[in-house]
Amino acid sequence: MKKDTKSRLIDExxxxxxxxxxxxxxINDVAKKLGVSKQALLHHFTTKEKLYAAVLEEAANYLLQQLDSIKQSHNKAKKQLSEFILEISQPNDKQLRVIILLLRELLDNQERADKVSKWFLGPWLDALVGIVEQAQRDGHYEQYDPMAFLYHLLGAVQYFLISQPTLKQLYGEEAFESQKKAHMALLVNIVEHT
Amino acid sequence: MKKDTKSRLIDExxxxxxxxxxxxxxINDVAKKLGVSKQALLHHFTTKEKLYAAVLEEAANYLLQQLDSIKQSHNKAKKQLSEFILEISQPNDKQLRVIILLLRELLDNQERADKVSKWFLGPWLDALVGIVEQAQRDGHYEQYDPMAFLYHLLGAVQYFLISQPTLKQLYGEEAFESQKKAHMALLVNIVEHT
DNA sequence: AAACGAACTTACCGAACGGTAAGCAGATTC
DNA sequence: GAATCTGCTTACCGTTCGGTAAGTTCGTTT
Incomplete structure (x- = not known):
């Protein structure tokens, strides 16, 4: 059941x-962490860009799979959305890494705007918008544009997530915990009682 | 009135x-863009880190100065906040660069959490929270925690900003324009009619 | 058992990296 | 007018970068 070198390289x-x-x-750092040579890595991916692309593809699959699992666990679109927001608000290590990767891509993509991000973000965003639209058909969030509403939520959640280390350091651990509570309360308020 | 090399290096x-x-x-790229040698840059900043710190300091000053100018132009805290949100939602080139720098700092700061970001974000955040608190004393946004409310707005605005190139490319220019309108409408709705 | 391809290794390579050393022109100070 | 300081320059350095070339090892196929 041991993972092969290629997928371990992607993980690292x-x-x-x-x-x-x-x-x-x-790429040297990546290979060294696994105890293999840099050329072993290049054997599997030929260039650094292709390794990066493989990482993004893996991240995209992760996001889509996560969404799929939520969809299967809950019937109502509104419940799916609130569950999704709850999950990414309290991410595990992997989820947090994927979110950071996504944000880095958005920043680096600022003028590059290449094709890689296209499939990386596209299907995931579309699936999320689909959920919001379904929720609207069920009678929720009707005052909002679906995409704008979704983006608003995503932005608020992800921005707070990446700010956490800075906020902790800025205001101390216990002050941060109350900030987090207030943040979550505001989120729940929007998703549940709009 | 020509700027000296040092501040031109910071700008570049x-x-x-x-x-x-x-x-x-x-640092070579930076110097080359100004037509001076890399060692001219190192003469002024000695290390790359110090150049970066100077850039962050400049950015922090810019944010604080922008906020100050808004404070002086409007008396009511609520108006100050809405003006601020409006300004960063439609940033000029410099503002956009500063926002991107800020986000990059948050990402890179994820585990580093050093002192540089401390002064970079701290006073600015405090000033903004101060405005929200004043607005609450005036009877607005009373159902929210000030910091959570502010962070929510900042996140939504900045996340949408850095997504613009990707969204344009993903959905086309005219679809993006209507998304932007919906996004602005949602923002205005929150700030003005809460 | 010969051939082969996948999964590596060691040995290099040129370019770019951040940074040091030394010198030099020109304005300022003593 | 000699010395000094500022703002650069050219020359150079060791390290690391991504990537190439040429094996080697080993399980699988023929």
């Missing part, structure tokens, strides 16, 4: 790319 | 750091 690259960004990560 | 570094991040920017 995901950690380092999310932590240090594309330019801040060297 | 701000452009490149915001576009490509810390690791994606070389």
């Amino acid at each position: 690259a995901e950690i380092l790319f999310s932590r240090n960004g594309f330019y801040g990560t060297s | 570094a701000e452009i490149l750091f915001s576009r490509n991040g810390f690791y994606g920017t070389s």
Whole structure:
């Protein structure tokens, strides 16, 4: 049941790319962490860009799969949305890494705007918008544009997530905990009682 | 009235750091863009980190100054907040660069959490929270925690801002324009009619 | 048992990286 | 007018970067 080197390289690259960004990560570092040579990595991916693309593809699959599992566990679109917001608000390590990767992509994509991000974000966003639209058909959030509503939620959640280390350091652990509570309360208020 | 080399280096570094991040920017590139040697840059800043710190300091000053100018133009806290949200929602080039720098800092700061970001974000956040608290004393937004409410707005605005190139490319120019309208409408709705 | 392809290894490579050392022109100070 | 300081320059350095070339090892196929 041991993972093969290729997928272990992707996992390790995901950690380092999310932590240090594309330019801040060297393929040598990735390979060394697994105890293999840099050329073993290049044997599987030929270039650094292709390794990065593999990481993004993996991240996209993760996001879509997560959404799919939520869809299967809950029938009502509104419940699906609130469950989704709840999950990404309290992410595990992997989820947090994927969110950071996503944000880095948005930043780096600022003028590049290449094709990689297209499939990385597109299907996931579309699926989410689909949920909001279904919820609207069920009679919720009707005063809002679906995409704007969704983006608003995503922005608020993800921005707070990546700010957490800074906020902790800025205001201390216990002050931060009450901030987090207030943040979650505001989120729940929007999703549940709008 | 010509700017000296040092501040021109900061300006150019701000452009490149915001576009490509810390690791994606070389001090050679920065110097070359101004037609001076790399050692001219090192003469003024001694290390790349110090150049980066100078850029962050400049960015922090810009944010605080922007806020100050809004405070002086409007008396009521609620009006100050709505004006602020409006301004950063439609940023000029410099504002956009500063916002991107800020987001990059949050991402890179994820585990580093060093002192640099402390002064970079701290006073600005405190000033903004102060405005929200004043608005609450005037009878607005009373159902929310000030920090959570502010962070919610900041997140929604900034996340949408950095997504613009990707959204344009994903859905086309005219679809994006209507998304933007819906996004602005939602924002105005929150700030004005809560 | 010969051939083969996948999964690596060691040995390199040129370019770019951040940074040091030394010098030099020109304005300022003593 | 000699010395000094500022703002640069060219020359150079060791390290690391992504990537190439050429094996080697080993299980599988023929």
